[in-house]
Amino acid sequence: MRRLLGGVTLAGLVAGLVMGFAIAPREATQGNVQRIMYLHVPSVWVAYLAFGVVLVASVVYLMRRAEAADRLAHASAEVGVLFTGLTIATGSIWGKPTWGAWWTWDARLTSVSILFVMYLGYLLLRGMIEDRERGARFAAVLGIVAAFNVPLVHFSVYWWRTLHQPPSLMKPGPGTMPDIIVAALLVNFAAFTLLYVYFVTRRARVLRLEAEAEA
Amino acid sequence: MTAGNWGFVVAAYGLAAVVLIAYWRFLVRREKELQGQGSGVSEPQASVSGHPRSEPASRSPLP
Amino acid sequence: MNRRRKFIVGGVVIAGALAYMIYAGVTQSAVYFVTPAELRAAPVPGKAYRLGGMVVPGSLTWEPRSLDLSFTLSDGTATVPVRHKGTPPDLFGEGRGAVLEGSWTADGYFKANLIMAKHSEEYKAPHDKNEAGYRELFKTLRGEGR
Structure with missing residues (x-):
């Protein structure tokens, strides 16, 4: 089962690369750097998804005290931090040739940095508290509170003046991209979602083995 | 103008590849470690040589 | 004890980073840039501003040898003359948006230190639909540029 998921994920990632580099055209205004988008936007989607899962799993943990829910929250937060970091790094690499700056403190970049650091703090808190049950409870509360950052990041480009452009895909209303670019993005969304599931299930399994080894 | 920009594309994809593969390898290694130090019920064939990583059959496919 | 110290250091680093980002958010992101109309309403010479707007078509002049760049930035209601020394980013151009970091001068123009597209x-x-990515890549590798 896990091998199957791994295989399908790998195939999806390869398909995403083929779509992004061979099928999708060079974007007229930005040129080839636009291809970084096939990495950047699915990464932030995975981060949103991951922190959403942390929120739900944390609520479930507080209600049921199920350790599996706690481990899911922990695993998902770690993968979310990984992909938030990738989002920031790839965005910065894209920003230099496109904007003319690696970094600027506009609302989108500031809010995503806060998101990143808050979940880093979440992971630190998890490692800090020795008492398992107490640590899980604190983490669940933080996991719920920090999730409010996700809409802040996503809507920052509407709520404040920013350098970062508004979304082209994750929004209602008419499209602002040619179908072929949308298709390439969607393939990468699917592949990254599979990669998320693969990583989280494996990480949760490692956490379970760790808990068993301690017991 | 566009010629130099491939460098940025390669840098972004290269960085992502390195990070994702490193995390995947961390998960595989940690899982092996934990299964190795366990009572050996889960995967007995992995410890034939006493070295859990030397058995190609017990390795997971990529990723 | 060692473990504890590690977590304290980590906690301080995270709290510091968070404090700095919130500070940056309040001082910079909340009003990331002012518009030409807002600058015109109360210009303070020598003060650092971030100015955002559209480059007025036909206003752009660039002297490649001296790197003197000048153009007019507009928000639809007001315009501001801008001068800059240097090469602008690729995506900078007439009819496109730009955010400038710089200051208002007593001589009545905006002196930009940094131009962001x-x-x-x-x-x-x-326009050429057949220009798929790998062909573009091969062209670049052969040194043909664009």
Whole structure:
């Protein structure tokens, strides 16, 4: 089962690369750097998804005290931090040739940095508290509170003046991209979602083995 | 103008590849470690040589 | 004890980073840039501003040898003359958005130290539909540029 998921994920990632580099055209205004988008936007989607899962799993943990829910929250937060970091790094690499700056403190970049650091703090808190049950409870509360950052990041480009452009895909209303670019993005969304599931299930399994080894 | 920009594309994809593969390898290694130090019920064939990583059959496919 | 110290250091680093980002958010992101109309309403010479707007078509002049760049930035209601020394980013151009860091001068123009191109959320395929990515890559590798 896990091998199957791994295989399908790998195939999806390869398909995403083929779509992004061979099928999708060079974007007229930005040129080839636009291809970084096939990495950047699915990464932030995975981060949103991951922190959403942390929120739900944390609520479930507080209600049921199920350790599996706690481990899911922990695993998902770690993968979310990984992909938030990738989002920031790839965005910065894209920003230099496109904007003319690696970094600027506009609302989108500031809010995503806060998101990143808050979940880093979440992971630190998890490692800090020795008492398992107490640590899980604190983490669940933080996991719920920090999730409010996700809409802040996503809507920052509407709520404040920013350098970062508004979304082209994750929004209602008419499209602002040619179908072929949308298709390439969607393939990468699917592949990254599979990669998320693969990583989280494996990480949760490692956490379970760790808990068993301690017991 | 566009010629130099491939460098940025390669840098972004290269960085992502390195990070994702490193995390995947961390998960595989940690899982092996934990299964190795366990009572050996889960995967007995992995410890034939006493070295859990030397058995190609017990390795997971990529990723 | 060692473990504890590690977590304290980590906690301080995270709290510091968070404090700095919130500070940056309040001082910079909340009003990331002012518009030409806002600058015109109360210009303070020598004060650092971030100015955002659209480059007025036909206003752009660039002297490649001296790197003297000048153009007019507009928000639809007011305009501001801008001068800059240097090479602008690729996506900077007439009719496009830009965010400038610099200061208002007593001589009545905006002196830009940094020009950032503001990208729109619109994406377009090039006119030549057959120009797929790998062909472009091979062309670049052969040194043909664009």
